[in-house]
Amino acid sequence: MKRSEVLNHATMIPREILKKIRQIEIRTRRLVTERTAGQYHSVFKGQGMNFDEVREYQPGDDVRAIDWNVTARMNHPFVKKFVEERELTVMLVVDASGSGRFGSGAQSKRELAAEVASVLAFSAIRNNDKVGLILFTDTVEKFIPPKKGRRHVLRVIREILFFEPKHRGTDLGIALDFLNRVTTHRAVVVLLSDFLCPAPAALLRQTNRRHDLVGVRITDRFERELPEIGRLVLEDAETGEVVEVNTRDSGKRAAFAAHRTAAEADLERTLRSAGVDSIQLHTGEPYAAGLNRFFETREKRRLHG
Numbered sequence: 001m002k003r004s005e006v007l008n009h010a011t012m013i014p015r016e017i018l019k020k021i022r023q024i025e026i027r028t029r030r031l032v033t034e035r036t037a038g039q040y041h042s043v044f045k046g047q048g049m050n051f052d053e054v055r056e057y058q059p060g061d062d063v064r065a066i067d068w069n070v071t072a073r074m075n076h077p078f079v080k081k082f083v084e085e086r087e088l089t090v091m092l093v094v095d096a097s098g099s100g101r102f103g104s105g106a107q108s109k110r111e112l113a114a115e116v117a118s119v120l121a122f123s124a125i126r127n128n129d130k131v132g133l134i135l136f137t138d139t140v141e142k143f144i145p146p147k148k149g150r151r152h153v154l155r156v157i158r159e160i161l162f163f164e165p166k167h168r169g170t171d172l173g174i175a176l177d178f179l180n181r182v183t184t185h186r187a188v189v190v191l192l193s194d195f196l197c198p199a200p201a202a203l204l205r206q207t208n209r210r211h212d213l214v215g216v217r218i219t220d221r222f223e224r225e226l227p228e229i230g231r232l233v234l235e236d237a238e239t240g241e242v243v244e245v246n247t248r249d250s251g252k253r254a255a256f257a258a259h260r261t262a263a264e265a266d267l268e269r270t271l272r273s274a275g276v277d278s279i280q281l282h283t284g285e286p287y288a289a290g291l292n293r294f295f296e297t298r299e300k301r302r303l304h305g
Contacts, residue, residue, distance in 0.1 A: 028119045036292075087128060100218075129148070146187075188214070
């Protein structure tokens with residue numbers, strides 16, 4: 001075999017990976033318009049306030065902002081002026097467990113997670129923010145420290161799509177605990193998961209106090225309702241447990257749907273009690289509208305809150 005043939009063979013899989021990443025970049029670029037990037041900019045605040053300048057005191061200024069050293073030198077009051085620190089760190093915390101491979105249509109939950117993460121990541125770098133990644137199962141599988149730039153974002157997308165985890169289970173608590181240890185400054189934290197495992201209320205609350213935590217709940221329609229197609233053999237992607245279900249049994253379908261509805265309501269209560277905003281997105285359905293609704297709701301709350 002010629003050297004060129006060896007090289008072509010060796011780069012065949014990476015080229016397919018690059019093609020997939022490029023397709024996602026093209027699709028998400030249409031969404032990262034001035035509007036989306038502007039919404040992102042307005043709803044996520046910076047980590048604090050930076051000193052800008054000293055100016056003369058004006059009636060109505062907060063007396064706590066008086067710069068007493070300058071005031072003493074000039075014999076009349078001056079105040080410190082601060083501006084919002086705009087640079088953010090966006091941490092994408094992505095569930096890489098076995099259940100993410102499921103998708104009843106052409107798109108898996110993990111692929112949808114990658115697209116949503118791509119939109120947020122490109123919005124971030126458009127605003128000159130840093131983006132980092134934590135991939136987790138029932139352990140932390142990979143950590144990419146926050147950085148800026150398109151090349152870095154493309155690496156993040158590649159890892160979300162193609163990283164092969166060593167474990168199949170899920171533990172949200174381990175992921176959030178790791179996040180809080182490695183991310184010392186306040187960050188925007190986007191937790192992308194199907195949330196099929198128990199959500200640790202206390203840790204969600206603690207994380208949301210330290211950071212701005214947003215939950216992105218990714219589901220598939222066949223996880224909410226069973227299709228009426230006869231006997232199905234189902235395997236739990238995380239535990240390997242196998243069960244057989246007769247989906248023509250309307251009672252079993254109704255019980256399954258009721259169980260899932262109750263579980264989603266319980267999760268919603270847990271997130272709300274922890275003060276965590278959340279978005280629910282479904283595979284095979286356009287996600288842009290869901291993201292826009294989230295941004296609009298946050299913007300209204302920020303303006304009127």
